Amino acid sequence: MNRRQFLMSVAMGATAISALSGVRPANAATPSKRLSVTKRTLDVNGRSASVFGLTDPSGKPGLVADAGSTIDLQLANETTDSTLIHWHGLTPPWKMDGVPDNPAALLKPGETRAYSLPAGEGGTQWMHAHTLQEQNLLAAPLIVRTAEDRAADEQEVVIMLHDFSFKSPEELLEGLKKGGMAPGMGMDHSKMMGSMPGMQAMHQMLSGGSGMDMPMSGMNMGMDVNDIEYDAYLSNDRTLNDPEVVTVEKGGRVRLRIINGATATGFTIDTGPITGDLIAVDGRPVVAISGNRFPISMGQRLDIRLQLPAGRGAYPVLALREGAAERTGIILATTGAEIGKISASGLEAGPILDLSLEQRLRAASQLQKKEPDRKYSAMLGGDMASYTWGIQTDRPIVARKGERVRLDLMNMSMMAHPVHLHGHHFQVIAINGARMSGAVRDTVLMPPMAALTIDFDADNPGHWPLHCHHLYHMASGMMTFVTYEDLT
Numbered sequence: 001m002n003r004r005q006f007l008m009s010v011a012m013g014a015t016a017i018s019a020l021s022g023v024r025p026a027n028a029a030t031p032s033k034r035l036s037v038t039k040r041t042l043d044v045n046g047r048s049a050s051v052f053g054l055t056d057p058s059g060k061p062g063l064v065a066d067a068g069s070t071i072d073l074q075l076a077n078e079t080t081d082s083t084l085i086h087w088h089g090l091t092p093p094w095k096m097d098g099v100p101d102n103p104a105a106l107l108k109p110g111e112t113r114a115y116s117l118p119a120g121e122g123g124t125q126w127m128h129a130h131t132l133q134e135q136n137l138l139a140a141p142l143i144v145r146t147a148e149d150r151a152a153d154e155q156e157v158v159i160m161l162h163d164f165s166f167k168s169p170e171e172l173l174e175g176l177k178k179g180g181m182a183p184g185m186g187m188d189h190s191k192m193m194g195s196m197p198g199m200q201a202m203h204q205m206l207s208g209g210s211g212m213d214m215p216m217s218g219m220n221m222g223m224d225v226n227d228i229e230y231d232a233y234l235s236n237d238r239t240l241n242d243p244e245v246v247t248v249e250k251g252g253r254v255r256l257r258i259i260n261g262a263t264a265t266g267f268t269i270d271t272g273p274i275t276g277d278l279i280a281v282d283g284r285p286v287v288a289i290s291g292n293r294f295p296i297s298m299g300q301r302l303d304i305r306l307q308l309p310a311g312r313g314a315y316p317v318l319a320l321r322e323g324a325a326e327r328t329g330i331i332l333a334t335t336g337a338e339i340g341k342i343s344a345s346g347l348e349a350g351p352i353l354d355l356s357l358e359q360r361l362r363a364a365s366q367l368q369k370k371e372p373d374r375k376y377s378a379m380l381g382g383d384m385a386s387y388t389w390g391i392q393t394d395r396p397i398v399a400r401k402g403e404r405v406r407l408d409l410m411n412m413s414m415m416a417h418p419v420h421l422h423g424h425h426f427q428v429i430a431i432n433g434a435r436m437s438g439a440v441r442d443t444v445l446m447p448p449m450a451a452l453t454i455d456f457d458a459d460n461p462g463h464w465p466l467h468c469h470h471l472y473h474m475a476s477g478m479m480t481f482v483t484y485e486d487l488t
Contacts, residue, residue, distance in 0.1 A: 038079065039283065051138075072114075079290045084455060088274045160237075176387045177386070253305065268353070276292065282440075313334055316329055328344065355447060363437065379412055386477055389468065401484060403458045411448055
C-alpha cells in the first residue's frame with residue numbers, strides 16, 4: 001500500500017479518529033450549505049457538561065473550503081440562546097463579520113441567516129462566538145485548502161485547543177472582577193494609561209530605548225500569567241486522561257493544523273523527540289522554522305509539518321499550559337504501536353510565552369513595500385484589582401480604502417495580550433523598535449512592556465474591532481475600532 005492509499009484508508013475507515021483529524025476525501029473541500037449552532041453533552045474527566053457545537057449536516061464540527069472560492073452557507077441557530085459567529089481569519093464584508101450589533105444583530109433561537117464569505121488564499125482558520133459563549137466551546141475549525149494542500153503527500157491532523165470550566169463564563173467573569181481568582185494583584189496598571197510617563201515610555205520603546213528601564217519583552221518579574229484556574233484543558237474535546245489517538249503511517253509526513261481556541265490560556269506546542277517545521281502562522285505561510293516547541297496564544301494558529309520515523313511508534317503532540325504544569329494533547333500512533341499513559345500534569349511548568357519566535361518569523365509573501373499613509377499609537381493597560389482593561393489610542397483610528405495604515409502598539413500592563421484585528425491581515429514590521437519583515441498574521445502576542453509595530457492595507461471598508469483575544473479582557477473593555485471614512 002502506498003502512502004496515498006494509506007491516507008484514504010484512514011479517512012474512510014478509522015472510526016476512532018474524531019471528525020477534526022485525519023484526511024477527508026477531496027470532495028469534502030466543498031463547504032456545507034448548512035452550519036448549525038447546537039447544544040451537546042461532553043464528558044470531561046467523568047463528569048458531563050452541556051456545551052455548544054458548530055456542525056455541518058453530518059454532525060461533524062467545522063467547515064472545509066477551497067482557497068479562492070466563496071463559502072455560501074446557511075447559519076442555523078438550533079439552540080434556545082441568541083448567538084452569532086465570527087469568521088476568524090477570513091476577511092468577509094463587514095456586515096457578515098459576526099460581532100453582535102456591529103452591525104448585524106444576534107441570531108435568534110430558531111433563526112437561519114445566509115452568508116457569502118470569501119474563503120481567501122487558504123490556511124488554518126476558525127470560527128467562534130464573539131460573546132461569552134466562546135467559553136462554552138462555541139467554536140470550530142474552518143480549514144481552507146489550496147490546490148497544493150490537496151495534492152500534498154501528507155496527512156492532515158487538526159488540533160483544537162480549549163480551556164474548560166464547569167462554571168459559567170458569567171461566574172468566571174464575576175470572580176475576576178471580585179479579585180478572588182487573580183493570582184496576584186500587582187500594581188495598578190491603569191495609572192500608566194494616558195499618563196505622560198506612560199506615553200514617554202511608549203515612545204522610548206518604539207524607538208528602541210529602554211522605556212521604564214524594564215525588559216522589553218517576555219518580562220516575567222511581577223507579571224500575571226493565568227488569571228483563571230480551569231477544570232480541564234482539552235484537545236479536540238478530550239483530556240489526556242482519554243486522549244484522541246490518530247492513526248498515522250510509519251515514515252509518513254503529517255501536517256498539524258493547530259488552533260488555540262482557549263479563551264484565557266496560552267500554550268506551548270511540544271512535539272517531543274520529533275523536530276517539526278513551522279510553515280504557517282494564522283493561516284499565512286512563513287519561511288520554515290525547525291524546532292520542538294512553538295508558542296501559541298489565544299486566537300492564533302500554527303501549521304507544523306512532521307516527518308515521522310520509519311518504525312512503529314506512538315508520538316504525543318502536547319500543549320503545555322503557560323506557566324503551569326497542566327497540559328493537553330493528542331497522540332499520533334502507527335498501527336499496532338504501544339501507547340503509554342500520559343499524565344495531564346507535567347513535572348514542570350510550561351514556558352512563559354514571549355516574542356523569541358515572533359522575532360524569527362519571516363513572511364513567505366510580504367506586504368508590498370510602501371510608506372504608511374496614516375500612523376497611530378495604541379497603548380494597552382489595565383487594573384487587575386478592579387479587573388478593567390482598555391486600549392487607549394492617540395486619536396481615533398481612521399482609514400480610507402487603498403491606504404497603508406501603521407499601528408504602534410505598546411503593552412503597559414503586567415499581563416500578556418494577544419491582539420486581534422478583524423477584517424484584515426497585518427505584517428509585524430518592528431519589535432521593541434527593531435525593524436524587521438516579520439510574519440503576516442491576524443493575531444499577535446503583546447507580552448508585558450512589549451512594543452510592536454504592524455502595517456496593514458485598508459482594503460475592506462467597515463468598523464472593525466481591534467481587541468485582546470483573552471475573552472475576559474475583551475469583555476472588560478480591551479477593544480477599540482478601525483473605522484473607514486468611506487463607510488456606507
